[in-house]
Amino acid sequence: MPDSLTRESTTTSAVLLATTPACRLLSGDGTLLDRLGDQLAALPVREIQVVTAGDGLAADLRGIANIARISTGAVAVLPADLVAHTEALALLLEHPARSTAALVSHDVATAPMRPPVRVEGGKIVAAGSSFHLVPEANATFRGVLQAGEADLAALADVADELAELADTGKLGPVTPVEAVDLLLVGLVRSGVGVRAAAIGPLHADRVTAQNAADVAVQRLGEVDEAKVRLDTSVKADDGFFTTFCVSTWTRHLIKPAVQLKLTPNTVTGVSLALALLAAVWFSAGTQGGRLTGAVLLYLSFALDCLDGQLARYTRTFSPLGAWADGISDRLKEYAVFIGLAIGFGGTGIWYLAVAAMVMQVVRHAVDYTYAGAMADADRVGAQWGRPARSLLESHDVRREEGGVLKLARRLERDTIARWLKKIIVLPVGERTALIAVTAAVWGARATFLSLLGWGTVAAVYQLAGRIARSAR
Template identity: 55%
Template sequence: MGENRPDTVAVVLAATHAALVDRLSEQMESLPIADLCFVSDEQGLAEQLRRVAKVARGAAAPVAVLTGDLVAHTEALAVLLEHPSRSTGALIGPGEAIPPRTPVRVEHGRVAAAGNSFHQVDAPNATFRGVLQVGTDHLKGFALVAEELADLAQGGKLGAATTDQTADLLLAGLVRSGVPVRAARFGRLHCDRVPAGGATAALLRLTEVDEDQVRLDAAVKQDDGLFTTYLVSSWSRHLIKLADRLGLTPNAVTGISVGLAGIAAIWFSAGDRQAQLVGAAALYLSFVLDCVDGQLARYTRRFSPLGAWLDATFDRVKEYVVYVGLALGYAAGAPMTGTGPDQIWVLAVGAMMLQAIRHMIDFSYAGAVTDAAKVGVSWARPHRSLAVAVDAARSTDAAAVQRENAIVQLAGRLEGDRASRWLKKVIVLPIGERMALIAVTAALFNARVTFLALLGWGTVAALYTLTGRIARSLS
């Protein structure tokens, strides 16, 4: 996963809560903040917005805007400010929009509408908690939004909006300008804006939660495959703590995982039953550490593009090295005729090719969706005027619903049932299930059975995935 400390520029909208601003400044020291700016409210809303615009125009890194009346766990702030994507987002929580909280409407993990004393939101389902981050790709647009809001404020066209709503106005402006704003949730942690006199009670609530435990729980993915969830993630958190105490980096854990896969391949190449059992155990431990490297990266927040690339690349390398070891072990002692006994090398190469095709299907579709989203943002979402007070919820287009074909509708219904949801996760043969399939069949049977199982299940998984991708594209 690697190590990287991105240099965010943080803007604190200073308020009358001097003690809270000081506390917030101390919290920034443990977060990846390169520069901390304080924007006073003494000169009014318009000038405060222009100051934010100036910071955005001069920044070469993500810009975070935080309200000065904020009481939050540092871990809650890190959910947004240390997210590896460094994308535009806002901290969103549940509950009623009681001032100084403001209402938002969240759809599909993004903020679809944001309110304040001037901009009203239809059908709100969450609240904004005073922390906004703007990714580098959106800084220019963010500066334009802030300047437009400043002009409206100066002209008295934002109603009774005051300096304590600067962040709320900026969020509404970003959403209305068509910028995708990720709704970052902080779970059991606390993050809230507090009214005058409410700071003491809010600070006491922070002590109700063990931040480190929440951080450890969040490091373990909750939506992994069946095998990973129950036979790896159920105990791998102990290895996370151990690796952290030993000072291991995520990349170091990746290296150990690769070494164990190599050991598994060597044992598999011996070909006898005892060696197959040892190889299966080494492969399982290799996969466990393959999960731990990502979990450790999330726990310690040591992310880098290099680390992510190494992790993905070595997943394939480890798997294919094991294939070679299995084939060598099966062919041990037999004349090398080019294909080996029972054409084991043909089966091994076939399994490799099928796996490569499956990854191509996944990654090419993901790339196409990303490209389509970029095009959509550029022309398909018109600017919604900041001078219009009501941000109405868009009614569902019945024709669009009808365009969802039967396959997509069936997939949506199956997602609501726990058993069918797990079945969908298993049928695509994710890496956890593949490693389990290899380890079990190699330990109990032989490499020929392993490759036949991989080819059979892998073919079903490829057809299932391809059908689903085509159906979603057509809908």
């Protein structure tokens, strides 16, 4: 029977699998189990259920299935022989979405308690165990799995199926040590979208002996968790202009913003106000007005980046905030277009301004409709998003990719080519820089013509990529 501690303020439950002798290894004044329990108690976890060693792997899996079926919120499953930074656990347990996710490291050195996975586009698309192999693995699973509320039924079904296969010996000599690894394999193969929460420089390692536990705990002290949290609040895969011309200094504003108790939505509001001021200055039509407008537009974009960084640092994402951020981006851009057209004067410039607006609407429609289709694919999973894979297949068979996707993957391996790919799609950072520079130096006509030319190339490139991925 599982023991439990209850905290009613949040909606995540944690299941601690104390099914291996290693969970009783010493750590400080207690055991690894005690240490992990204390870490979870400091995180937004409503209930901690400890599953002690029972009648083997099948019994453990059925216990998890039963818990998943009666839970009313997200459920995290962790082995009690885990030595991890609290910040690493928080990547799952403090994420406001409470979605299905797994803790991974991009260190590809696999081990019996560090199975391989393949990550694509921030999702785990293949996972391994001692029975299931993963060709072209690019990361390793670090033992912590969370199932979002919408996927609890899938978790329960997978756990029951795995229990049946383990009982009949169809998965080979798997042991209770692999319970979480097998659950991840089952969720991925059933078509559930599993977010890859990368630990970066943080540590999360399972151990089997006292000396390994001591070394793992010592390694934790070698990493500054506060600095890692600050670093990871800045997006690692942002555009070129944002990465090198904005985030290099806005990251230093995060802690002052926290101390001032500014919310991400407040920063979004100030960013919108600066963009509207930029539009007013652009409407003056003078060289000085255009230069001032360009500076204000740059500062507005910097705050637009800061609101996301602040949200990630404080983990205060919300649907309202995401909507406000998205809609303010469009309002800022179109207000600036109007200001530039007014400042330039004449009827002809308005045709260019409207054309630039239409181009942006089309490009965003391509992006958002594709994102919506992928979200639908995640929800329906095996029905059409990604066919279910049998748990009895020992090899993960990767589908043959078309020429466009093969080329894209080859380019990803080259740093210069990867940055060029980011630049060519004209993301918001590059777009802001293009508007600010062309408006300040040459004026509105140059701005709109540049946006139309570069935007057309970006739209064709994006459309080709979306079609290729959708066909796959």
